[in-house]
Amino acid sequence: MHSPTNPTHSVAGLLAEIAEIGTESLRGGYYRPVFSTAELDLREWFIAHANARGLDVEIDAIGTIRAWWHLPSRVTTGAVLTGSHLDSVPGGGAFDGPLGIASALVAVDILRARGFVPEKPLAIAAFPEEEGSRFGVACLGSRILTGAITPARALALRDPDGNTFAEVLARNGFDPGAVDADLNGIRRFDSFVELHVEQGRALIDLDAPLAIGSSILGHGRWRASVRGEGNHAGTTLMTDRRDPMVAAARAIHVIRDLARAIDGARATVGRLQPVPGGTNVIASRVDFWIDVRHPDDAVTKALVEEIRSTLGVVAAEEGCHSQLIEESFSSTAHFDPVLRTRLESMLEGAPVLPTGAGHDAGILASVIPSAMLFVRNPSGISHSPEEYATDLDAQIGAERLADVLQGLLAGDHPG
Ligand code: HGY
Ligand code: MN
Ligand code: MN
Numbered sequence: 001m002h003s004p005t006n007p008t009h010s011v012a013g014l015l016a017e018i019a020e021i022g023t024e025s026l027r028g029g030y031y032r033p034v035f036s037t038a039e040l041d042l043r044e045w046f047i048a049h050a051n052a053r054g055l056d057v058e059i060d061a062i063g064t065i066r067a068w069w070h071l072p073s074r075v076t077t078g079a080v081l082t083g084s085h086l087d088s089v090p091g092g093g094a095f096d097g098p099l100g101i102a103s104a105l106v107a108v109d110i111l112r113a114r115g116f117v118p119e120k121p122l123a124i125a126a127f128p129e130e131e132g133s134r135f136g137v138a139c140l141g142s143r144i145l146t147g148a149i150t151p152a153r154a155l156a157l158r159d160p161d162g163n164t165f166a167e168v169l170a171r172n173g174f175d176p177g178a179v180d181a182d183l184n185g186i187r188r189f190d191s192f193v194e195l196h197v198e199q200g201r202a203l204i205d206l207d208a209p210l211a212i213g214s215s216i217l218g219h220g221r222w223r224a225s226v227r228g229e230g231n232h233a234g235t236t237l238m239t240d241r242r243d244p245m246v247a248a249a250r251a252i253h254v255i256r257d258l259a260r261a262i263d264g265a266r267a268t269v270g271r272l273q274p275v276p277g278g279t280n281v282i283a284s285r286v287d288f289w290i291d292v293r294h295p296d297d298a299v300t301k302a303l304v305e306e307i308r309s310t311l312g313v314v315a316a317e318e319g320c321h322s323q324l325i326e327e328s329f330s331s332t333a334h335f336d337p338v339l340r341t342r343l344e345s346m347l348e349g350a351p352v353l354p355t356g357a358g359h360d361a362g363i364l365a366s367v368i369p370s371a372m373l374f375v376r377n378p379s380g381i382s383h384s385p386e387e388y389a390t391d392l393d394a395q396i397g398a399e400r401l402a403d404v405l406q407g408l409l410a411g412d413h414p415g
Helices: 011-017 037-052 098-113 140-146 151-156 165-171 202-206 244-260 297-317 337-346 360-364 391-409
Strands: 056-059 065-069 079-085 122-127 189-197 210-216 218-227 266-275 285-294 321-330 352-355 370-375
Touching: 011 098, 011 391, 037 056, 037 065, 037 098, 037 122, 079 098, 079 360, 079 391, 098 122, 098 189, 098 391, 140 151, 140 360, 151 165, 189 337, 189 360, 189 391, 202 210, 210 337, 210 360, 210 391, 218 244, 218 297, 244 266, 244 285, 244 297, 285 297, 297 321, 337 370, 337 391, 352 370, 360 370, 370 391
Parallel strands: 079 122, 079 189, 189 370, 210 352
Antiparallel strands: 056 065, 065 122, 210 370, 218 285, 218 321, 266 285
16 A cells, blocks of 8 residues: 655645545545544555654554654653544545644654754654544544543444444454553643644634644534334325424524524534435434534533424424434633643744634643644635645645644753
8 A cells, every 4th residue: 555665745745645545426525434444544554654754653442543753662751742633524625634644744754854853752643533423422532542431432332334333443453342541641741732724714814824723612412313203205194294304304494593593603413314214205213413512611501402492392393202312522622821832932923723623632632731733724614625725834834843843842841
């Protein structure tokens, strides 16, 4: 597959190597769910580039890959972590995740070209299932490692085909029995800096190639299930129906209006599954997922409760029953102010921006000082084939990441 002979110094060059992996024909973009053939190919690509740079590759019990530069025999503290994820959303862009990993590899190339020798270990990580596209929980890998989700609940999660996370781990050579939080493993690192494509348009408006992250919007996912009476599309009079699809459609419209009425709130239904889903069949059940976000967790929770009661009323009016179950929730995460200030001093003039998108850095922030760098996205669009970063901005991102890592890896600074 990928056996790079001469490590490239270009982010665009690295990303071009994986441009054909996991392409999705439905709407373009990529679909690279964790442990899919496509994501396994990306893992191979990352490991091949790590090996080509002489980095020591470590893979943990849940498939997190860490490529170490300057790995002494035992690392207990003081190391620096960078990296991101390889998995994508359905129809995702080319940069969400892989840009952070490619930039980290190139940052190592740049530091070596500068003759820099780190006085601390550096690891480049690829966290599994950041998008939660296969098993439904966002940042599943980093949540397991930080103890934010129990191994039992994680292992029992099922993908749309009914495979549990435990089964998929076992099928990929991992031992589900070894899955556990790994706080000591995370605490080997004094800091985590994740570079990511911006998933909005702030840097376009600021006309800047790179920003430092300040916070991540609190966000959660809830599964709504509406049960009615499945029946024949032709023999069932309109007056005799208990149609969950109609209840769901009405509820989704109200959910939009409820979120619109709250400043800063976002509520999205991007995934809906009728059971059984036949053209001439009134569905028996409709499941749909609601992604709700707001800077204030209390507002998010209150909005979800409004959604819950609205769903109940609408379902009852349609002769149906409903339930709403939380699948994952991340509080608003504020990045470490000391680390952020250091990044601001290293990256003079870089704007500081909040993000509405979730990241592993937001999960690790609960255990170690974490920070993010965002690279300009001229489309301002993400989780879509339109997502983009110019070759130049991507290279600037790697250069600035190299500057930051050089500062953190120099022995004279604490962590
Ligand atoms: O959903 C998110 O915000 C992130 O892209 N996983
Ligand atoms: Mn994403
Ligand atoms: Mn991402």
